Amino acid sequence: MFKSDGIEPSGQAHFSGPASSAAARAGKDSDAREANHTREAWDRVRRRLRAEIGEEVYSSWFPRLELDGVQGGIVRLSVPTRFLKTWIQQHYIDRLSALWQEEASAARVELIVRTAVLRAPGTGSATIRSVTPAVRVVATEPAAAVAVSANPAEVANGSPLDPRLTFASYRLGESNRLAHAAAQKVAGAPAGSGPVFNPLYLHAAVGLGKTHLLQAIAAAGAENGRRVVYLTAERFMYGFVAALKSQSALAFKEQLRGIDTLVIDDLQFLQGKSVQQEFCHTLNALMDSGRQVVIAADRPPAELDALEERVRSRLAGGLVVEIxxxxxxxxxxxxxxxxxxxxxxxxxxxxxxxxxGFIARHCGQNGRDLDGALNRLLAHNQLTSRAITLEMAETAVRDLVRSGEPKRVRVDDILRIVAKHYNVSRADILSQRRTANVVKPRQIAMYLAKTLTLRSLPEIGRRFGGRDHTTVLHAVRKIDGLVGTDRALAEEVETLKRLVSDE
Structure with a gap:
């Protein structure tokens, strides 16, 4: 087995002759092939999972799921927190096991919480644990990000910050300059001063730097003497539910309302009526008392259909900036x-x-895509000792290359165009009305949302007035069947597709 530290097993003779050198090379080649086979299987599993559950769910829960190794038919996957391990274990472990069984005949999948190692201050090197047989070449998570406490009071103190995500490490361009300037303005406010933009609301697709800016705001605000709490939406939900169970909800609320700046990431995943009500109360209490609120999501406030109208209105009343x-x-x-x-x-x-230049032109539109391409090059370079050339890069990242970036279709655009085409209101489509003149546009809009966007069925259901995913699936199947038999409907759907694409 390939050992990355170069130390030979004790108690074995070491031969330096041609035969032993050839055997060593053969063993190294065999390990490299095994590692490459495992990595390719892992890539296929991730691609299939992403396609099944949708881009948004995958990007929220699975980017930090990593392959630790395969031994004896057992696939060991790791995540940085116990909370993430528990969630994936409860919702997707069976599907992950099935995918690994299909792709690599694995016996079962085991989830573990990994221990991360940070670069020592002032040094230029980092300790990265070896992974056998699959070589993993990604940055480790900070040590502070490993533990998720079950104590509601500690949860109210905020999610861990990644020390690498600062304003100094943020790269500026025309696409993010306004968001960066607004974030710096908020973070630079001295302790005791009033809010600058309230709330500051940043929205963008995945991998464009929302979390980087929010964590930079939290870190810089604390340096200026402000009491800052940074929370992901999932952490807020987890903390509030834990507080209810432990009968310490009042302390949880008071802790959040006694701060200077509240930073909430991935607001689109805030679910549950009681949790949303508490968030609304907290938001109102903070803003009414002159405290700063900063929020990030993957869409503008008007498109957060799962939230109450009064919350969306209050969010839209601040500075809304798209990256x-x-x-x-x-x-x-x-x-x-x-x-x-x-x-x-x-x-x-x-x-x-x-x-x-090749990667910049052909390998995606966000930072995670770029990281993935570089990790591919590093893996190929380390495993095969091949120099990095354009020809080698084209082979290494061929499945990441996109012939052309598709236009990002928004559910809000689909709703608006379908409503206009059928002369009904957007509110009618999202309502519980079941008259024929509303049901047909609603089902067609759901069908278009599924076929033209990367959103999952549950996410589409939430965007259509909080409906269950089975309702969406029924609509998609019904329209798909009718399109094959009803020529007039098929032409209507194609017209709507062109209108949405040309928007």
């Missing part, structure tokens, strides 16, 4: 910075300019 997709110049800057960081961890690793 646009990265332009090529900014992608090149991000790639250069991250290549330099990987070069510090792996001496000798370097990516030529023409390869960086």
């Amino acid at each position: 646009a997709p990265l332009d090529e110049e900014l992608k090149l800057e991000i790639l250069a910075a991250r290549t330099a960081s990987l070069g510090q961890q792996h001496p000798g690793f370097n990516v030529p300019g023409d390869v960086l």
Whole structure:
């Protein structure tokens, strides 16, 4: 088995002759092939899972799920927190096991909480644990991010911050300049001063830097003497539910309302009527008392259909800023910075300019796509000892290359266009009305949302007035069947698709 630390097993003779050298090379080649086979199986499992559950659910729960190794038919996957392990174990462990069984004949999947190791202050190297047989070349999570306490009072103190996510490490371009300036303005407010923009609401697709800016605000605010709490929406829900169970809800509320700045990430995942009501009360209490609120989500306030209208209205009353997709110049800057960081961890690793340009042009529109491409290059370079060239890069990232970035279709656009086409209101489509003139547009809009966006069935259901995913599935299947037999309806649907795509 390939050992990354270079230490030979004790009690074995060491031969340096040609035969032993050839055997060593053969063993190394065999381990490399095994590692490559395992990594490819893991890539296929992730792609299939992403396609099944939708981009939004996958991006919220699975980006930090990593392959630790395969031994004896047991696949060991790791996550940085116990909370994430519990959630995946409860909801997706059976599906992960089935996918691994299909892709690599694995006996079962085991989830563990990994221990992360930070780079020592003032040093240029980092300790990264070896992974056998699959070589994993991604940055480790900070040690502070590992534990999730069950104590509601501690949850109210905030989610852990990643010390790497600061304003100094944030890369600027035309797509994010306004959001960055607004974030710095909020973070730079001295202790005791009133809010700058209230609330500051940032929205963007996944991987465009929302979390980076929010954590930078939290860190800089604390440095300026402000009492700042940074929470993900899931952490807020977890804390509130835990507080209810332990009969300490009052203390939880008072802790949150006694701060200077509240920062909430991924608001689109805030679920549950009681949790939303408590969030609304907390939001009102903070803003009415002159405290700063900063929020990020994947869509503007008007599209958060799962939230009450009064909450959406209050969110829209502040400064709403969209972070646009990265332009090529900014992608090149991000790639250069991250290549330099990987070069510090792996001496000798370097990516030529023409390869960086190829990745910037063809490998996605967000930072996670760029990280994935660089990790592919590093893995191929480490496993095969091949120099990084344009030809090698085209092979390594071929499944990440996109012929053209599809336009991001929004459910809100679908609702507006369908409502206008059938002369009904958006509120009618989202209502519980079941008259024929409303049911047909509603089902067609659900069908278009499923076929034109990456949203999952549960997410579409939430966007359509909080409906169950089975309702969406029924609508999609019904329209799909009618399109094959009803020519007039098929033409209507195609017309609506063109209207949405041309929007």
